[in-house]
Amino acid sequence: MSAFFITGTDTEIGKTFVTCTLLHAARARGLTALGMKPIAAGAEMVNGEFLNEDAARIRAACSFDPGLALLNPYCLASPIAPHIAATEEGVTLETGRILDAFAALKGKADLVLVEGVGGFRVPLSDDYDTADLARDLALPVIIVVGMRLGCINHALLTAEAVAARGLKIVGWVANQVDPAMLRFDQNLEALKARMPAPLLGVVRFQADGNAAAAAADLRLPLPA
Numbered sequence: 001m002s003a004f005f006i007t008g009t010d011t012e013i014g015k016t017f018v019t020c021t022l023l024h025a026a027r028a029r030g031l032t033a034l035g036m037k038p039i040a041a042g043a044e045m046v047n048g049e050f051l052n053e054d055a056a057r058i059r060a061a062c063s064f065d066p067g068l069a070l071l072n073p074y075c076l077a078s079p080i081a082p083h084i085a086a087t088e089e090g091v092t093l094e095t096g097r098i099l100d101a102f103a104a105l106k107g108k109a110d111l112v113l114v115e116g117v118g119g120f121r122v123p124l125s126d127d128y129d130t131a132d133l134a135r136d137l138a139l140p141v142i143i144v145v146g147m148r149l150g151c152i153n154h155a156l157l158t159a160e161a162v163a164a165r166g167l168k169i170v171g172w173v174a175n176q177v178d179p180a181m182l183r184f185d186q187n188l189e190a191l192k193a194r195m196p197a198p199l200l201g202v203v204r205f206q207a208d209g210n211a212a213a214a215a216a217d218l219r220l221p222l223p224a
């Protein structure tokens with residue numbers, strides 16, 4: 001069984017999109033693959049379920065539906081910083097509940113991908129953040145770089161922060177979240193020369209939003 005923590009250079013840069021692409025890539029290799037969104041912010045009632053969009057997209061890319069209790073243990077209502085949403089909703093984000101859900105998912109799959117929320121250092125309470133959660137999950141990390149002006153700085157800072165928590169960066173993905181980005185190739189080369197881990201692939205902008213279509217372009221950091 002393999003598992004990875006998926007972080008990114010910011011919110012809205014393609015962590016979920018790439019998580020889904022990686023899930024499809026794993027399934028194409030015959031693996032049973034599940035995704036997890038431990039904490040989500042922004043949800044509404046959909047067919048009787050209080051559902052976050054990331055959780056829905058990840059669920060659709062999983063080999064099977066493990067149930068939202070395991071896939072998305074904390075689903076907050078407002079699409080804002082999760083520690084603010086949790087306080088407003090009177091919710092305490094318990095690490096133990098997340099670790100228990102993750103352990104249950106691990107027992108059901110060959111591969112589990114755990115998507116963070118926002119960037120790498122998002123507060124979850126007064127003295128705990130998503131970097132602490134990544135450390136407590138003790139998973140190797142994949143960094144999704146949303147390719148847009150400013151991403152070089154954000155990518156290198158994120159890599160530094162991940163390493164500072166003693167976590168291994170097994171690779172990074174260049175996600176073409178902005179098809180209008182100027183000098184894409186030169187920015188990609190700048191990152192390849194500076195990022196402390198291998199490029200797992202480039203996910204091109206998919207106008208139809210189909211994350212599965214890019215699966216063949218990504219190398220899974222798994223034993224051959």
Ligand SMILES: Nc1ncnc2c1ncn2[C@@H]1O[C@H](COP(=O)(O)OP(=O)(O)OP(=O)(O)O)[C@@H](O)[C@H]1O
Binds near residue numbers: 015117205209
């Ligand atoms: N390569 C891509 N091609 C087409 N659309 C993309 C691509 N990457 C991201 N998007 C779109 O950009 C938006 C933001 O992407 P996504 O939801 O994956 O970001 P995120 O980093 O997971 O955000 P959050 O921090 O909220 O979890 C979504 O509408 C997604 O479908």
Ligand SMILES: C[C@H](N)[C@H](N)CCCCCC(=O)O
Binds near residue numbers: 040041042079081117
């Ligand atoms: C609502 C949004 N799409 C994300 N799920 C949450 C992003 C939190 C960002 C917190 C911050 O870094 O300012």
Ligand SMILES: [Mg+2]
Binds near residue numbers: 015016115
């Ligand atoms: Mg997401």
